[in-house]
Amino acid sequence: MxxxxxxxxxxxxxxxxxxxxxxxxxxxxxxxxxxxxxxxxxxxxxxxxxxxxxxxxxxxxxxxxxxxxxxxxxxxxxxxxxxxxxxxxxxxxxxxxxxxxxxxxxxxxxxxxxxxxxxxxxxxxxxxxxxxxxxxxxxxxxxxxxxxxxxxxxxxxxxxxxxxxxxxxxxxxxxxxxxGLLRNGCVICPYKSPKELGKVKKLEPEMWERFEEFLNYYAHISGIPDKNRFIESGWRSWRPPVKRKIVGKIKVNESGIVLTNGLEKRNFKLLKILKKDDPDKLKKAKILIEKELNCIGCGACLSLCPTGALYINREGLIDVDIGKCTHCYECLNSSKLRGGCIGRNYKLEVFIVDVEN
Ligand code: SF4
Ligand code: SF4
Known part of the structure; x- marks a missing residue:
């Protein structure tokens, strides 16, 4: 043609x-x-x-x-x-x-x-x-x-x-x-080849220098033996050393979700999303509470909500306008954002809750 x-x-x-x-x-x-x-x-x-x-x-x-x-x-x-x-x-x-x-x-x-x-x-x-x-x-x-x-x-x-x-x-x-760059877009990208990264270092020295400070730091905290290789291009396949910290317990009783062991005083806004008669309440409550505990305010999960009920509040954290919520549970969909939350999946120290059946 x-x-x-x-x-x-x-x-x-x-x-x-x-x-x-x-x-x-x-x-x-x-x-x-x-x-x-x-x-x-x-x-x-x-x-x-x-x-x-x-x-x-x-x-x-x-x-x-x-x-x-x-x-x-x-x-x-x-x-x-x-x-x-x-x-x-x-x-x-x-x-x-x-x-x-x-x-x-x-x-x-x-x-x-x-x-x-x-x-x-x-x-x-x-x-x-x-x-x-x-x-x-x-x-x-x-x-x-x-x-x-x-x-x-x-x-x-x-x-x-x-x-x-x-x-x-x-x-x-x-x-x-x-x-000779093959594409535009993010200067720093783990999917760039070592050859492309070599060009990036020459073309954007200031940005690369700033990134290298982080590479040095993360190589140090993860105990990477060959730091130079990591900084050169090894970072692209880095597996972060994630820590999980249990910060409380939750269980269900007649009055709803009960928070224990350190969580008693917390008011978790996202729990309003749960349907009263949901038989799978505990599992969903765990996800919602962990989402809120680990929220970094990135806003990525807002798009999961078809009605626009999720928003970032004045404190810069996730919140829900319950008047707009249809309890569709799309924000808990495990196939999206690996369980609906960036902070919960990618923070280096993740706060989790135990469930008591
Ligand atoms: S994806 Fe997670 S960390 Fe990001 S705004 Fe939503 S709840 Fe917060
Ligand atoms: S995705 Fe569904 S359940 Fe979640 S806040 Fe939006 S309307 Fe409510």
């Missing part, structure tokens, strides 16, 4: 969706730029860029440049907690400690979609990009974006098509590619 035909097909595909419910999720990369340009040609004027707080400054400047050139408003959103606050609380992100995507990338995009009533995100994802993306379709559901449908108009395009399109419409070249 010729490029011209591919363009028409991509725009025809996007036209099926209600424009006022569609936004482009712009990453600052070449594929995403093409998707944004195609979307703007059919009148989609909303776009969002997530500044994960570990983006290259050049990419952020590029986002602003694209906004001016294309005349499309690109809203820049940021996570509730920055990458640096989270590394401090949860340790180095690695393939075994993957707290980063739900917190610094998808949390702001979910919040933006809810606030602006966005039902569809247009992306520049392409099958050719990686083995994982080989099976991608034009319409996808991403479990990290539970209330948004992902539209991938150029999923079948080749890299050659993308560059040809950029040249044809004289679009600006995204930064990074001239230095």
């Amino acid at each position: 010729l490029l011209k035909e591919k363009e028409i097909e991509a725009m025809y595909f996007l036209r099926q969706f209600p424009i006022d419910r569609v936004a482009v999720s712009f990453s600052g990369g070449k594929d995403s730029l093409v998707a944004l340009h195609l979307a703007s040609r059919i009148g989609i004027r909303k776009a969002v860029f997530c500044d994960t707080t570990i983006e290259s400054q050049k990419v952020i400047e590029f986002v602003k440049e694209v906004e001016t050139i294309l005349g499309v408003k690109i809203d820049i959103v940021k996570p509730k907690k920055s990458f640096w606050e989270l590394v401090h609380l949860l340790g180095v992100p690695s393939v075994h400690n993957r707290w980063c995507c739900p917190t610094i990338k998808f949390q702001p995009l979910n919040e933006y979609a809810r606030k602006h009533k966005i039902e569809y995100y247009v992306t520049g994802l392409r099958r050719e990009e990686s083995v994982i993306r080989k099976e991608y379709k034009k319409i996808e559901v991403n479990p990290m974006l539970p209330h948004v449908i992902q539209l991938n108009p150029i999923v079948e395009w080749s890299e050659k098509d993308v560059w040809e399109y950029i040249r044809k419409y004289e679009l600006p070249i995204p930064p990074g590619y001239e230095n």
Whole structure:
């Protein structure tokens, strides 16, 4: 198929969706730029860029440049907690400690979609990009974006098509590619190859230096014998030394959930989520109490709630507006966020409660 035909097909595909419910999720990369340009040609004027707080400054400047050139408003959103606050609380992100995507990338995009009533995100994802993306379709559901449908108009395009399109419409070249970087996005990523990381260290020395301080610290507390190897690239497969601390006990009696052994005085707000007649109350109460005990205010779990009942309160911690809660228990779904909570899963010291049957 010729490029011209591919363009028409991509725009025809996007036209099926209600424009006022569609936004482009712009990453600052070449594929995403093409998707944004195609979307703007059919009148989609909303776009969002997530500044994960570990983006290259050049990419952020590029986002602003694209906004001016294309005349499309690109809203820049940021996570509730920055990458640096989270590394401090949860340790180095690695393939075994993957707290980063739900917190610094998808949390702001979910919040933006809810606030602006966005039902569809247009992306520049392409099958050719990686083995994982080989099976991608034009319409996808991403479990990290539970209330948004992902539209991938150029999923079948080749890299050659993308560059040809950029040249044809004289679009600006995204930064990074001239230095041999394969993709934009988070500067620090455990899925980057040692070669890519080598480039990152040269291109973003200040950010890398800041990260290296954490690497030194976590290598020290985990007793890593070969610190240099860990700092070089070994951190990508780090297994954090997690401690679990029992802080109290819970049981059920006729009046409901009873807290003992140190928890008596605590008022757990999330317990209001439980249905009065739930036969499985104790198990669910344990999850809700542990969620609250370990909450770091990252906001990642807010997207699990279909009615918007969950929110971060003035103290910066999880809370529930019980008037909006339908007791659907989606926020306890074990297949999402590994049990519905980042803090409960990834903190280095996790507070847990014992159950007394
Ligand atoms: S309850 Fe868990 S996922 Fe939700 S904001 Fe707190 S730490 Fe984050
Ligand atoms: S039970 Fe359902 S409605 Fe209630 S807070 Fe959890 S996800 Fe939201």
